Amino acid sequence: MLEFSKLVVETAVANQSGAMEADTISKHGRSSKSHMSRGNFLRKACVLASALMIAVLAAYGGGSDGRSSSITLDEFKRQFNEIRANRSLDDDGYSLDWNYQQNLGSAKTMKGDIYILSCFISDSKNQWSYDEKMDIINKYQEAVNWLKNQALRYNVTVNFEGGNFGLDTDIKLDNIEYGSGRGNEDVKMVSRVLKKIGYNNSLSFYNWVIGNTKCRNALVLIFTKGKGTGYAMAFETKDMNEDLYFVEGVMLYERYLNNSKLASSTIAHEILHLFGAWDLYKTFRQTQDREDKARELFPNSIMLRTSFNINELYIDEVTAWLIGWKSKTEAWYEWFKPSKK
Numbered sequence: 001m002l003e004f005s006k007l008v009v010e011t012a013v014a015n016q017s018g019a020m021e022a023d024t025i026s027k028h029g030r031s032s033k034s035h036m037s038r039g040n041f042l043r044k045a046c047v048l049a050s051a052l053m054i055a056v057l058a059a060y061g062g063g064s065d066g067r068s069s070s071i072t073l074d075e076f077k078r079q080f081n082e083i084r085a086n087r088s089l090d091d092d093g094y095s096l097d098w099n100y101q102q103n104l105g106s107a108k109t110m111k112g113d114i115y116i117l118s119c120f121i122s123d124s125k126n127q128w129s130y131d132e133k134m135d136i137i138n139k140y141q142e143a144v145n146w147l148k149n150q151a152l153r154y155n156v157t158v159n160f161e162g163g164n165f166g167l168d169t170d171i172k173l174d175n176i177e178y179g180s181g182r183g184n185e186d187v188k189m190v191s192r193v194l195k196k197i198g199y200n201n202s203l204s205f206y207n208w209v210i211g212n213t214k215c216r217n218a219l220v221l222i223f224t225k226g227k228g229t230g231y232a233m234a235f236e237t238k239d240m241n242e243d244l245y246f247v248e249g250v251m252l253y254e255r256y257l258n259n260s261k262l263a264s265s266t267i268a269h270e271i272l273h274l275f276g277a278w279d280l281y282k283t284f285r286q287t288q289d290r291e292d293k294a295r296e297l298f299p300n301s302i303m304l305r306t307s308f309n310i311n312e313l314y315i316d317e318v319t320a321w322l323i324g325w326k327s328k329t330e331a332w333y334e335w336f337k338p339s340k341k
């Protein structure tokens, strides 16, 4: 009923196409103890060579304009206090009791053990090759390793485990959403894919994780053959339909719209959204003003830009606070709060 409140958080850059057969889901059976053994998953992942690493700025608006960092954090805090004195912080439509760190849905706080279900999907016109899937799994590993290392910078321990569907044979779906970054993407993709795998609804997947693993956070990564702009499907408000949206997930595409291959930094960026991270670049919910300020304060934040070399990026302190890595709240964090639409 309140589906319109399900907000799409779009990604930096995007792409992809793909596809393949159907009716093979049952053989993976959701009754199997795990979604494909972890050992098998990792062993296959090792087959691939490392992903191509080319430093590239994101293709989104604003881009690199040569501006260099010119404001200190102390200066910004002072400016923020002046802005705050002259502006209602709730003029973006948020209620006064809006909780910035929502901690709702299946991915609440990025701490401890986190379960990630990876799925490979395609439509009738395309299909993944095995090597392409291995390439993606390599990037996935790079993304989660980077997240673990970033957590250590904030003295937080994070471990990722999980399983996979569609590695041997693509999960086949009709009417797949190929994200465009407009914000009107299909936000039912997680429940559609889970249903295809064999879950009655997305909550039964979450209950499986709680009952069979030590993880208390879970999410779904949907790797889609073809081109598109990835997007995150986060459970943002309590009035959303839990059967459809409680399990949070991400749509990611083999290639961006400009045809370059998916970067591991985009995988990490989208996962961060599920734990509450905000975009720091201009989007349908974020202003140029905020992007400009982020460029000065956190020029290499993963929520501001993407790169084919994830190691030149970091998690800025606003994002760290949003995902639960930093307990002390600074008033100026809320200046980067996205608009509510």
Ligand SMILES: [Zn+2]
Pocket: 009, 010, 011, 012, 269, 273, 278, 279
């Ligand atoms: Zn984003």
